[in-house]
Amino acid sequence: MQDGRSADVVVVGAGFAGLAAAHELAGAGARVAVAEARDRVGGRALTRLLPDGTQLDLGGQWVGPSQHEMRELIERHGVRTYPTPEHGRAVVDYEGALVDAMPAEVTALYGELDRLSREVPADAPWTHPQARCWDGRTLASWLDERTSDPAVARTVARQTAGALLSLDAADASLLETLFYLVSGDGLDVLAGFAGGAQSDRLVGGPQELAGRMAAALPAGTIHLGAPVRRIEHGAGGAVVHAGALRLEAARVIVAIPPVLAGRIEYDPPLPPRRDGLTQRMAAGYALKTHAVYREPFWRARGLSGISFSSAGVLTETVDNTPPGGPSAVLTSFVYGADAHRLRTRPPGERRRAVLERLAGLFGGEARDPVDYVEFDWCAEPWTRGCFSGHLAPGAWTGFGPALRAPVGVLHWAGTETATRWNGYFDGAVQSGRRAAAEVLAAG
Ligand SMILES: Cc1cc2nc3c(=O)[nH]c(=O)nc-3n(C[C@H](O)[C@H](O)[C@H](O)COP(=O)(O)OP(=O)(O)OC[C@H]3O[C@@H](n4cnc5c(N)ncnc54)[C@H](O)[C@@H]3O)c2cc1C
Structure with missing residues (x-):
């Protein structure tokens, strides 16, 4: 790491991904500055x-x-x-009738999705032999093919694309759905309570944990009210413009939702594949x-x-x-x-x-x-949707390799980049730790 700069590493965003990255870096002796747009830490935890x-x-x-990264943080910070x-009893309303369990056809389709998902490599879904076919079709079209009963299709769509990805089945590719299932240990675990x-x-909510993580960082690390709108980058490092701040660093970790990462102005502009990725991750x-x-x-x-x-x-x-x-x-x-x-x-x-x-x-x-x-x-201007971003149909195979690939001194974190528990706090922490390891390995 070089001297004479504001920090060795600037982290953009103080959600769980950014905070986890800052912890890893500070723990390894790096000087870190975190630029957070809001006047609080925690991001999608409120x-x-x-x-x-x-x-x-x-x-x-x-x-x-099985969210081990979060469990470890909860323990470490005494929450x-x-x-x-x-x-x-739970209430299950199937087409206006209260039932004890969903029809067998519904559970059979859950089983089929689960089985297919176990074939998908969560770190590279685009490499599956069926990737192009599964990426090019939506969950809605797959369901239409599998069942002639619209109520069955709607139920599976609501429970998977809806309740897990917060999408409509017509907006979720089959590949994205399968990736999401496998990254979260399958449908039973994803949908389960105990x-x-x-x-x-x-107790105190995830925001309490985020606050404790922030408080454990060296004083002055986090800059609140510092929205990053422009990043100049090159072989020698980067300049991050964060509100009134101008932060120079050897490397930058961008730990914000992809839809917002794509709205930062980069100089020079990002490679088309990386830019195309954020355009397709609503x-x-x-x-x-x-x-x-x-x-x-x-x-x-x-x-x-x-x-x-x-x-x-x-x-x-x-x-x-x-x-x-x-x-x-x-x-x-x-x-x-x-x-x-x-x-x-x-x-x-x-x-x-x-x-x-x-x-x-x-x-x-x-x-x-x-x-x-x-x-x-x-x-919310600094979130713009929830629970998380998802690659649109066709995007995993066209743009997936750009999801985590650093661009020079720029590294990418945020729950949307996680291979495990993508979309969840746990995935955010995994992503921050992974990006920090990349930076440390780069020296
Ligand atoms: C309603 C809802 C329910 C959910 N339920 C659960 C749940 O029960 N369990 C679970 O595990 N997950 C849940 N999630 C998902 C979970 O909240 C997210 O996966 C996680 O918080 C993402 O963390 P992150 O650090 O990747 O992103 P974020 O939390 O979005 O953090 C990004 C940070 O960057 C800041 N930022 C954005 N743009 C800029 C910029 N240009 N410059 C500087 N700062 C910027 C933001 O203000 C924010 O603080 C839920 C989410 C929502 C919204």
Whole structure:
């Protein structure tokens, strides 16, 4: 690393990827500057405490047992976790009827997707012998071929493209879907509560962990309110323009969503393949809403608060009540085009639609919450969608090799670049650590 610069390495973005990268680099003795556009760290982790202390996680919230990178950080920074409540039965609404289990044809298609996904190499999906075929078709067209029953196709689409990738099946390539499944240990783990990806929450939320990670970095490392809009780069290093700051460094790790990485001005411009990649990696969209009640009234009816619906305004719900309250919370999720349609309705109408559906699932008390909270990640200038970005049909085979390949002194991190738990906090941490290792190896 060279002297006479503001830092050895500039990290762009203080989400989990950027913070993890900064930790690895600082731990190895490098001088690091982190430029963060917002006035806070944590990125897509955002926790709000209601006046009575009830914790709402407006962004990401869960960690699962096989998310080893996050587990290690949680342990290291002394953050406590608690299991997602599962008191009682889940509600499964299949085409307007409450059923005990999904039809066999639905579960058979889940099984087939899972089986195919295990063939996909998560570090290079474009190398699979079927990659071109699977990349060139959407999950929707694959489902149309596999079943003549539109309800079956819609259910599988909602549970996979929707609930996991926050996309419509017509926007998700089969290859991207399979990659996502294999990167997250398969459908059962991805969709599961106890033992699955929705196993535990963090006391204080993931933002508490992000705050502790930031506090453990050397003083002055993180620059808040420093949006990076331009990066000049060459063999000798880079100059990063971050708000009023001009940061010089030997190397840069860009740890932000690809859709935003593509909006930075690079001088010289990035190679066409890298630029083409960010043009084709749009963010999905999920609308997550929280209805707050005095009591978890659904539990008295033997219901867990967990639901899945094959149709209707809400795809999924979950009991998000923290242990010991003080209030009870039902959190709902809407995905893809359904979410975009809902967010364009006036706030009062939107709230009524969500609460009416909750009443249908759990009882009339759901119509009268003491509070109702939404957060629109699509409208956030420093996120612009959620849960994460996905390569469009055809893009893995055309542009996939550019996903992680450094461009000179520029390195790429962020959950969208992860090979394991892509789209999740765990993938963000993996990506930051991987990019830091690249920088350290470059000397
Ligand atoms: C509603 C929702 C629910 C989710 N649920 C879960 C869950 O339960 N479990 C789970 O594991 N994951 C979940 N996720 C996904 C998880 O939040 C993300 O995978 C993870 O936070 C991504 O981290 P990151 O560091 O890659 O990106 P980000 O968190 O997006 O961090 C990027 C940072 O860069 C900053 N930035 C952007 N552009 C610039 C710029 N030009 N200059 C400087 N700074 C910039 C941003 O402000 C941000 O702080 C969810 C996400 C959402 C939104």
